[in-house]
Amino acid sequence: MAAPAAIRSVAGMTEHPAGSSLAPAGPPQGEAAISVSDLRMHYAEREALTGLSFEVFRGELFALLGPNGAGKTTTVEILEGYRCRTGGQVSVLGADPWLASRSWRARIGVMLQETGPEPDLSVAECLGLYGGYYSHPWPAGDLLELTGLDAQAGLRATQLSGGQRRKLDLALALTGRPQVLFLDEPTTGFDPAARRDAWDTIAALKNTGTTIVLTTHYMEEAERLADRVAVITAGALVSQGPPGSLIARQATPAITFTLPAGLTTEDLPEPARRTVSGPPGRTVTLPAPSPLPMLRILADWADQAGHDLRDLEVRRPTLEDAYLQLTGETDPETAP
Ligand code: ATP
Numbered sequence: 001m002a003a004p005a006a007i008r009s010v011a012g013m014t015e016h017p018a019g020s021s022l023a024p025a026g027p028p029q030g031e032a033a034i035s036v037s038d039l040r041m042h043y044a045e046r047e048a049l050t051g052l053s054f055e056v057f058r059g060e061l062f063a064l065l066g067p068n069g070a071g072k073t074t075t076v077e078i079l080e081g082y083r084c085r086t087g088g089q090v091s092v093l094g095a096d097p098w099l100a101s102r103s104w105r106a107r108i109g110v111m112l113q114e115t116g117p118e119p120d121l122s123v124a125e126c127l128g129l130y131g132g133y134y135s136h137p138w139p140a141g142d143l144l145e146l147t148g149l150d151a152q153a154g155l156r157a158t159q160l161s162g163g164q165r166r167k168l169d170l171a172l173a174l175t176g177r178p179q180v181l182f183l184d185e186p187t188t189g190f191d192p193a194a195r196r197d198a199w200d201t202i203a204a205l206k207n208t209g210t211t212i213v214l215t216t217h218y219m220e221e222a223e224r225l226a227d228r229v230a231v232i233t234a235g236a237l238v239s240q241g242p243p244g245s246l247i248a249r250q251a252t253p254a255i256t257f258t259l260p261a262g263l264t265t266e267d268l269p270e271p272a273r274r275t276v277s278g279p280p281g282r283t284v285t286l287p288a289p290s291p292l293p294m295l296r297i298l299a300d301w302a303d304q305a306g307h308d309l310r311d312l313e314v315r316r317p318t319l320e321d322a323y324l325q326l327t328g329e330t331d332p333e334t335a336p
Contacts, residue, residue, distance in 0.1 A: 030057055030058060031057065031058050032055040032056065032057055032058070032091075033056055033057065033058045033059075033060075033092070033093060033179070033180055033211040034055065034056035034062075034079060034090075034091070034092050034093075034180070034211070034213070035055050035089070035090070035091045036052055036053055036054050036055070036075075036079070036088070036089070036090050037053050037088055037089040037090075038051045038052075038053055038087065038088040038089065039051065039052040039053070039075065039078065039085055039087070039088035039089075039090060040085065040086050040087030040088050041071070041074050041075075041078065041083070041085055041086055041087075041235075042086045042087075047235060048071050048074045048235050049071045049074055049075060049085075049235045050234075050235040050236050051087075051088065051236070052071075052075060052088070052232070052235075052236070052237050053237070054230050054237060054240055056211060056213060057211075058209070058211055059206070059209045059210070059211055060211055060212075060227045060228065061202070061203075061206045061211075061212040061214060061225055061226050061227050062211075062212070062213050062214070062226065062227065062228055062229070062230070063213075063214045063215070063216060063221075063222040063225070063226035063228075063229040063230070064076065064213065064214070064215045064229075064230055064232060065215075065216070065217075065219070065222055065229055065230070065231045065232070065323060066231060066232035066233055066327065067233060067327055070232045070233050070234060070235070071232050071234075071235040072184075072215045072232060073184060073215065075232070076182055076184055076213060076215055078090060078097065078098075079092055079097055079182065079213065080097060080108060080110050080182055081097035081098055081100055081104075081105070081108075084098050085098070092104075092108070092180060093107055093108070093179060093180060106133075106134055106135075106176050107176075107178060107179045107180065108178055108179075108180050108181075108182070109173040109174055109175075109176060109178030109180070109181040109182065110173055110181075110182045110184075111169050111170050111172075111173035111181070111182065111183045111184060111186055112169070112184055118157065119156065119157055119158050120156065121156065121157070122153065122154050122155060122156055123144070123149055123152050123153050123154070123155055123156075123157065123160070123168055123171075124140050124144065124153040124154065126157060126168070126172070127140035127143050127144070127171055127172065127175065128140050130172050130175045131175050133175075133176070134175060134176035134177075136176075136177060137175050137176060137177070138174060138175055138176075138177055140153075143171040143174060143175065144171070146171070146174070146201060147167040147168070147170050147171040147174075147201065148167060148194070148197060149164065149167050149168060149171060152164055152168075161189075162189035163189045163190045163191060163194050165189075166186065166187065166188065166189055166190065167194075167198075169186075170183070170186060170198070170201075174205075178210065179210065179211060180210070180211045180212075180213070181205065181210050181211070181212045181213070182212075182213050183202065183212060183213070183214045183215070183216075184215050185215055185216055185217065186198060186202070186214070186216070187199075187216070187218065187221060188217075195218075195221070199221065199224055199225060202214070202225055203224075203225060206225070214226065219318065219319045219320035219323055220318070220319075220320070222243065222319055223243045223318060223319035223320075226242075226243055227242065228240060228241055228242050228243075229241070229242075229243055229246060229319070231246070231323060231326050231327065233326070233327050233328075238326050238327075239326050243319045246319065246322045246323075246326075247317050247318065247319055247321070247322045249322070250317075250321070250322035250325045250326060251317030251318075251321040251322045251325060252287045252288065252289050252317060253287075253288055253289065253291055253314060253315060253316055253317060254277075254285050254286060254287050254288060254314075254315050254317075255285075255286045255288050255291055255294055255295060255298070255312070255313070255314055255315075256283055256284065256285050256286070256311070256312075256313050256315060257283075257284055257298075257309040257310065257311055257312040257313070258282050258283055258284070258309075258310040258311045259282050259283070259284050260302075260307040260308060260309070260310075263307070265284060268284070268298075268301070269297055269298070269300075269301040271294075271297075272284075272286055272294065272297060272298060272301075275287060275288070275294075283311075288314075291314045295314070298312075
């Protein structure tokens with residue numbers, strides 16, 4: 001799906017400076033493209049947002065994370081101007097999205113979870129049609145190349161696979177060269193290779209200076225792409241910051257190995273015996289903020305007693321670990 005040539009051509013045509021690396025360049029600070037203060041949303045029977053406050057800086061990729069029903073889509077729909085909030089202040093590119101003008105809308109790109117592009121048009125025709133709504137659209141050819149849809153250019157949207165439909169959704173969201181791009185679960189339904197290609201495309205778009213708000217349930221996606229993430233549960237923001245900071249605040253590295261046959265955790269050397277965590281079983285988990293001293297103790301003990309520490313691993317915590325702790329959800333792999 002990535003097509004750096006197309007992205008470079010676009011970077012040269014936008015007013016944003018083009019970046020040179022696909023990797024996140026750290027959290028950019030400076031002017032806020034989006035400001036949200038005490039945002040509230042009350043549906044008929046439910047308080048969906050209970051007072052969110054955050055900023056998204058220009059050129060930043062900001063990921064909104066949270067369990068199903070946490071309020072991510074509601075937040076994004078308010079930022080996009082599709083939904084009227086019931087309280088708080090919101091500014092996107094200097095305007096209140098609910099009251100914003102057509103020219104403001106032309107500066108915003110939206111990739112929704114479900115879209116319905118024209119069923120009777122081919123992919124290329126569809127891109128051409130949407131391009132007609134903007135004064136300086138991306139050429140359909142660039143968008144096809146960028147999203148890896150060249151081979152499907154002549155197919156109708158109804159003939160596309162689920163993943164190909166998402167690529168078309170992304171291409172349509174990019175048509176007007178948006179300054180702020182909203183991506184709502186952009187890689188759902190992608191096969192692993194297509195997802196990695198999509199990540200390259202999104203990272204390259206960020207490097208053109210586009211401000212991107214991403215919602216996703218793939219923690220690896222957020223960890224890889226986002227400058228900063230915000231975690232929402234039950235309509236409240238519980239943590240925000242660069243992925244590395246959230247991980248460091250929330251989770252520690254752990255040493256794991258399989259307990260040698262015939263031993264229990266009581267047979268482990270100190271301080272390993274005192275620090276064992278996790279469910280009882282043959283797999284031992286030892287939280288270890290700096291793993292090396294603990295590894296030495298274990299290695300000496302195993303050497304002297306002639307034990308084999310099978311499956312020995314030092315596991316670096318991921319954003320998923322931090323997220324699961326913050327949201328109180330359980331990792332299905334370690335759930336009893
Ligand atoms: P998901 O990850 O499943 O997409 P989400 O974090 O995007 O979830 P929202 O779709 O924003 O969550 O929903 C937040 C809460 O608001 C949920 O409890 C949902 O049932 C409720 N809600 C969303 N849209 C409406 C609506 N139009 N009318 C009433 N309640 C709604």
